Amino acid sequence: xxxxxxxxxxxxxxxxxxxxxxxxxxxxxxxxxxxxxxxxxxxxxxxxxxxxxxxxxxxxxxxxxxxxxxxxxxxxxxxxxxxxxxxxxxxxxxxxxxxxxxxxxxxxxxxxxxxxxxxxxxxxxxxxxxxxxxxxxxxxxxxxxxxxxxxxxxxxxxxxxxxxxxxxxxxxxxxxxxxxxxxxxxxxxxxxxxxxxxxxxxxxxxxxxxxxxxxxxxxxxxxxxxxxxxxxxxxxxxxxxxxxxxxxxxxxxxxxxxxxxxxxxxxxxxxxxxxxxxxxxxxxxxxxxxxxxxxx
Amino acid sequence: xxxxxxxxxxxxxxxxxxxxxxxxxxxxxxxxxxxxxxxxxxxxxxxxxxxxxxxxxxxxxxxxxxxxxxxxxxxxxxxxxxxxxxxxxxxxxxxxxxxxxxxxxxxxxxxxxxxxxxxxxxxxxxxxxxxxxxxxxxxxxxxxxxxxxxxxxxxxxxxxxxxxxxxxxxxxxxxxxxxxxxxxxxxxxxxxxxxxxxxxxxxxxxxxxxxxxxxxxxxxxxxxxxxxxxxxxxxxxxxxxxxxxxxxxxxxxxxxxxxxxxxxxxxxxxxxxxxxxxxxxxxxxxxxxxxxxxxxxxxxxxxxxxxxxxxxxxxxxxxxxxxxxxxxxxxxxxxxxxxxxxxxxxxxxxxxxxxxxxxxxxxxxxxxxxxxxxxxxxxxxxxxxxxxxxxxxxxxxxxxxxxxxxxxxxx
Numbered sequence: 001x002x003x004x005x006x007x008x009x010x011x012x013x014x015x016x017x018x019x020x021x022x023x024x025x026x027x028x029x030x031x032x033x034x035x036x037x038x039x040x041x042x043x044x045x046x047x048x049x050x051x052x053x054x055x056x057x058x059x060x061x062x063x064x065x066x067x068x069x070x071x072x073x074x075x076x077x078x079x080x081x082x083x084x085x086x087x088x089x090x091x092x093x094x095x096x097x098x099x100x101x102x103x104x105x106x107x108x109x110x111x112x113x114x115x116x117x118x119x120x121x122x123x124x125x126x127x128x129x130x131x132x133x134x135x136x137x138x139x140x141x142x143x144x145x146x147x148x149x150x151x152x153x154x155x156x157x158x159x160x161x162x163x164x165x166x167x168x169x170x171x172x173x174x175x176x177x178x179x180x181x182x183x184x185x186x187x188x189x190x191x192x193x194x195x196x197x198x199x200x201x202x203x204x205x206x207x208x209x210x211x212x213x214x215x216x217x218x219x220x221x222x223x224x225x226x227x228x229x230x231x232x233x234x235x236x237x238x239x240x241x242x243x244x245x246x247x248x249x250x251x252x253x254x255x256x257x258x259x260x261x262x263x264x265x266x267x268x269x270x271x272x273x274x275x276x277x278x279x280x281x282x283x284x285x286x287x288x289x290x291x292x293x294x295x296x
Numbered sequence: 297x298x299x300x301x302x303x304x305x306x307x308x309x310x311x312x313x314x315x316x317x318x319x320x321x322x323x324x325x326x327x328x329x330x331x332x333x334x335x336x337x338x339x340x341x342x343x344x345x346x347x348x349x350x351x352x353x354x355x356x357x358x359x360x361x362x363x364x365x366x367x368x369x370x371x372x373x374x375x376x377x378x379x380x381x382x383x384x385x386x387x388x389x390x391x392x393x394x395x396x397x398x399x400x401x402x403x404x405x406x407x408x409x410x411x412x413x414x415x416x417x418x419x420x421x422x423x424x425x426x427x428x429x430x431x432x433x434x435x436x437x438x439x440x441x442x443x444x445x446x447x448x449x450x451x452x453x454x455x456x457x458x459x460x461x462x463x464x465x466x467x468x469x470x471x472x473x474x475x476x477x478x479x480x481x482x483x484x485x486x487x488x489x490x491x492x493x494x495x496x497x498x499x500x501x502x503x504x505x506x507x508x509x510x511x512x513x514x515x516x517x518x519x520x521x522x523x524x525x526x527x528x529x530x531x532x533x534x535x536x537x538x539x540x541x542x543x544x545x546x547x548x549x550x551x552x553x554x555x556x557x558x559x560x561x562x563x564x565x566x567x568x569x570x571x572x573x574x575x576x577x578x579x580x581x582x583x584x585x586x587x588x589x590x591x592x593x594x595x596x597x598x599x600x601x602x603x604x605x606x607x608x609x610x611x612x613x614x615x616x617x618x619x620x621x622x623x624x625x626x627x628x629x630x631x632x633x634x635x636x637x638x639x640x641x642x643x644x645x646x647x648x649x650x651x652x653x654x655x656x657x658x659x660x661x662x663x664x665x666x667x668x669x670x671x672x673x674x675x676x677x678x679x680x681x682x683x684x685x686x687x688x689x690x691x692x693x694x695x696x697x698x699x700x701x702x703x704x705x706x707x
Contacts, residue, residue: 053546053569055535077326079352080334145369154369234365238320238351245353249326252354255431255561256327257568258542 045069045264052260068261072269076262078241078249085266088246092226092273095160095242099225103165103172104217108210110169111176112202116188126177133170141234148235155237163231168224172217179213180206212288219285223274243270317608318347322363322373324354329564333429333629340615346608367392374609377428378596379416381666384424387596394599394606395422396613405617408635410651412660416592425594426613429622429631432650433589433663434489436580437562438555439548442471443578446554453583456494456524463531472553476528477544478537483684484677485559486528489582489589490521492661496586504664508672510702513695522683522691528557529684548577557582559591563630563646579646581653588653591663593631675701 040057045068047061074084081087114122144163145154153159183206191201232242247270251263278285319341325334338348351373353362363383366372372392378384387393400406400423406414409427417425438450446469448462463473476482492500495517502509503518512518536544545565547553556562566577573579581588595616597609615621622633623642632650633643643651654660664673679697683689 049568053550055543055546055550077328077331079323079326079350080331080338080348081350081352082331142365142368145365149369155371233353233362235369237371238349248354249324249352252324253327253330255559255564256325256330257564258327258540259568 041264041268044260045072045268047261049259049261065261068259068265069269071259072250072262072265076246076250076266078246085243085246085250085269088241088243088270089273091236091240091246092232092243094157095232095236095240096222096225098157098161099164100218100221102161103168103221104214106165107169107172107217108176108214109202110173111178112180112206113198114173115177115180116183116206117198126174129170129173133174137167137230141230145234154235157236157240159235159237160232160240163235164221164225164228167231168221172221175217176210176213179210183209212284214288215281215284216288219277219281222277226274317604318349319374319605319608319612320349320351320371322351322353322366322376324352324377326352326354327564329567329629333625336621336624336628337612337615340618340621341612344611346611372598374598374601374605375612376596376598377593379425379592379594379666381419381424384419384596387599388420388424391600392598393424394597394601394609395424396426396597396610397423399610399613400617403614405635408619408637410590410634410636410654410660411657412588412590412654412662413592413634415660416590416662416666417594425592425596426616427634428593428595428616429626429629430634430650430654431591431593431631432560432581433485433591434493434557434582435560435562435588435646435649436555436557436582437545437548437560437566437646438578438580439551439553440576440578442466442548442551442554445469446471448554450555450580450583451578453580455584456582459583460527466554471551472531472533472547473555474528474531475544475547475553475556476532476536477539477541477558478529478532478684479540480677480681482541482544482558483525483681484673486557487521487525487676487680488664488673489557490524491518492587492589493582493585494521494524497658497661500587500589500661501667503676504662504668504673506667506669507706508668508702510699510706513698513702519691519695522680522694525680525684526691529687560632560646560650561630567630573644573646579649581649585653585659587659587661588650589663590654590660592634592666669705671705672701675705 043060044052044057046064046066048063048065048067051059051062072084073086075082076084078087113119114126119125144166148154148159148162153162187205188201191205196204226242227244228242229244229248232240233245236242236245247266250266251258321338323334325331341348363373363376363378364386367387367390384393406423409417410430413427413430414423417423417427419425436450443450446462446466448465450459450462453459453462466473476486488500488504491503495515499512499515499517502512541556541558541562542565545556545558545562546569548556549566549569549571560579563573563579566573571577595613597613599606601609616625617634619633619635619638620642622635623638625631626633626638626647627642627644632647636651636655638651664676676698679694679701682697683691683694
């Protein structure tokens with residue numbers, strides 16, 4: 001706390017200066033950069049196609065209609081199944097939980113082992129993991145298809161979960177390791193002295209201390225799993241197509257007619273779940289990130 | 297009599313033997329028109345006792361990664377929408393190719409196909425693709441109300457010059473003469489459609505093939521086409537940059553512009569807006585056209601399967617090319633039927649324009665994607681789009697660029 005007060009400088013009286021105008025203008029531009037397209041997406045989703053055909057994308061709907069939203073949720077076609085993006089919503093949930101459990105458990109234990117136990121070749125191992133974080137998925141996709149095919153999970157929920165866990169492993173392990181390595185050595189020594197085993201220390205001491213970092217990783221993973229298209233489409237098989245795939249089917253058409261209002265509503269519906277997670281857990285996210293940062 | 301019984305028994309056996317078959321169909325169709333078209337075929341297929349397992353993934357790009365992934369993972373689909381001949385060559389090499397040459401020859405399909413279709417579905421001498429519909433890469437769809445208000449009759453145009461001469465009249469009446477979308481895809485399609493229409497099939501095939509003829513760039517007709525592209529780019533309105541084809545078509549549908557020159561899948565937008573061919577809009581080929589570039593959408597079927605599965609796959613192929621089915625499919629999808637003997641009452645005026653033109657075997661040329669190297673037509677797109685976007689670039693400079701690209705790709 002003392003460092004906080006030392007650095008505290010009373011704020012000067014608010015005056016409008018050239019600099020603050022410049023900052024405000026810059027921030028307004030940044031906000032507009034995201035808000036204008038979002039505005040177009042939102043108003044388009046409430047317009048009728050007749051109005052959209054006229055092309056004035058910035059105008060407000062003449063008649064507000066919820067029809068596109070209803071159609072996007074329950075009627076839009078993905079292939080011959082016309083059940084809207086709602087079908088994908090439940091498939092996405094089915095994919096989300098196994099993928100989350102698998103990726104979080106594997107990477108937190110790996111991070112814990114690498115940070116707090118004397119693992120032989122730990123440095124080399126970390127380095128390799130670190131390098132792996134930079135390998136684009138597309139490069140290793142075909143070998144992974146063959147691998148998952150060989151172990152018999154290709155085309156199932158577990159295939160998707162395994163691939164999500166493996167691909168997230170490098171970066172999540174790094175995050176967990178950096179968090180755990182700041183746990184004082186004395187705690188570990190005391191725990192080992194009390195004859196705690198690897199798993200018992202993890203379960204009874206480390207895990208209860210990890211709420212912050214788990215929330216950070218949870219948010220990162222939920223977002224990336226929910227927004228994923230390529231892994232779901234490649235490894236999910238026939239019946240496990242996530243919401244993004246249904247969305248792509250609804251929206252992408254090379255030579256077919258387009259219903260922009262339904263497309264926009266479907267896109268918004270698909271974006272809502274991760275958005276909600278951010279709103280609900282956002283506070284913890286910042287806490288978790290800064291907790292890691294200050295301790296170092 | 298005995299023979300008849302055998303035939304009857306065989307006819308009964310066919311659907312029975314296929315009755316347990318469950319085929320996975322892989323496609324990228326999801327819009328209302330696409331789905332209602334596909335439904336025609338699936339209903340006929342399931343009426344025979346088969347089951348269609350739907351696998352829809354959009355694959356509009358030319359490389360169908362999804363299909364290859366499914367095969368690599370050991371879950372290949374039985375039926376797939378695919379037009380790229382390269383994919384069929386790959387499948388053949390992997391032992392998954394299944395020609396339908398004999399089936400089509402024996403059931404009288406081949407003789408009723410337009411030449412352009414037959415060429416397009418044939419890969420290395422075997423019919424590998426099961427054609428679903430014909431799209432023309434460059435047709436003119438125009439708003440009949442606007443034509444009337446401006447006092448022009450597009451159906452009477454006999455040359456591109458006629459068309460351009462009428463544009464002033466349209467502009468004076470307060471309409472945009474032509475709606476264009478400034479995207480490389482649209483400019484690329486406009487260009488090859490014009491090469492076919494204005495320069496003719498010989499020059500077209502010298503330009504678009506595995507090994508293009510480098511002397512083709514010095515043909516005066518190529519220069520003429522490039523200058524025509526310039527004329528169109530000068531007619532573009534302010535909002536044309538990066539406007540999608542569907543929004544561009546909507547300028548015509550809503551009566552702001554007279555016409556749109558683009559692939560005839562435009563029809564889908566007109567129909568979605570509740571407009572009727574011949575009443576609200578007219579369709580013509582590029583005036584004085586020497587050839588039409590033809591895109592043929594097609595299914596492929598998986599080879600290397602057991603006999604029962606193969607019988608069901610071939611039953612699917614038979615259903616797709618049935619004259620009544622192809623007419624119903626095309627009526628829903630907005631394409632034209634792939635057979636000359638499709639029932640006439642199922643055709644709209646646009647289909648008639650297309651099929652009449654294709655009666656002349658020299659008039660149909662194949663879409664560049666089907667016959668030429670991907671790098672080559674991509675670089676043509678780049679050159680033409682740069683030309684479109686840069687008003688200071690001359691047609692001679694564009695020709696130089698084409699030659700330069702040719703050297704880069706084939707040199």
